[in-house]
Amino acid sequence: MPRLNRKQKRRREEQEGFMALHAFMNAVIGVFRLYLFIMSTIPHRRPELSPNPDFYQTQVNNINRLVRGNDVDCHDQLRVNRHIFMRLCCLVRGVGLRDSRNVCLEERVAIFLWVLAHHTKQRRTKFHFYRSSETISRHFNVVLQAVLRLHRMLLETPEPVPANYQDSRWNWFQLCEGVISAVVFSMASEDKVKYWVVFVGRKPGIYTSWAAAELQVNGYAGNMKKKYNTLDEAEEALLAFHEERYRLMQDMQLAQTKHQSSDGGSTSTSDFEEAQHTSLTTYFVGTIFLAFVCCILFAHLFGSE
Secondary structure, eight states: OOOHHHHHHHHHHOOOOOOOOHHHHHHHHHHHHHHHHEEEEEEEOOOOOOOOOOOHHHHHHHHHHSSSSHHHHHHHHSOOHHHHHHHHHHHHHHTHHHSSSOOHHHHHHHHHHHHHHOOHHHHHHHHTTTTOHHHHHHHHHHHHHHTTTHHHSSSOOOOOTTTTTTOOOGTTTTHHHHHHEEEEEHHHOOOOOOOOEEEESOOOOEEHHHHHHHHHTTTOOOEEEEEEHHHHHHHHHHHHHHHHHHHHHHHHHHHHHHHHHHHOSOOOHHHHHHHHHHHHHHHHHHHHHHHHHHHHHHHHHHOOO
């Protein structure tokens, strides 16, 4: 066995310590997993909650508290007071909306206003109204269709501005149409977008204007850039550049490793076999320790019973 220098001895001691620590951590993790498995097999009694004996009355009390309590609570929850709520119920009743088999008209309208007021999910709405998701979705759409049939009453039809409109504020908007048309025409008449690829710069990437690309390469030593006509060509060029750069880095690392190995920095075959033998011994000791701990756990569990 060749004599090892100080650097090789220190590296060998570090390898042995790492292998021993790795084996110990595997043993600890194995014991912890075994403990979790044993605890999961032991039955645990879970507390049982009694169901509500009068669920329908809970639904009725909830809607009464919402729309028949006071104006403050009604406005906070539905964004309308009780008078406006009842007027809306009368309007949708006039266009054919009625009570369903299990949901009254007031609750249907309350569900509709609740969703609009809070912009919430159906999961929260069904929990608040003690209903299912299908019930919430169906009644929301029914009330929405009824409200849309009231568009002539609820929505004001806008009137076109005449040519001889005398309001002085209209003078500020007379040329808007011409300006918008000019902008659209100028955008349509522009040339196709060019793509600038910055390979080496402050922030490499693809840019759609030379002004943005110039900020990344101006004053940067060794910068690389190129213009392409399509986005696909730019992406392919950038990807090929990164692949070539990664290949060069791998070649440099491989050459450096070969240079270090030629200087005698690596250990001999006998050192590796000895380190492997030490690792197997440590693993065998960890396995015996794990089996011993398992026996103690089983004896404690079954002995207590």
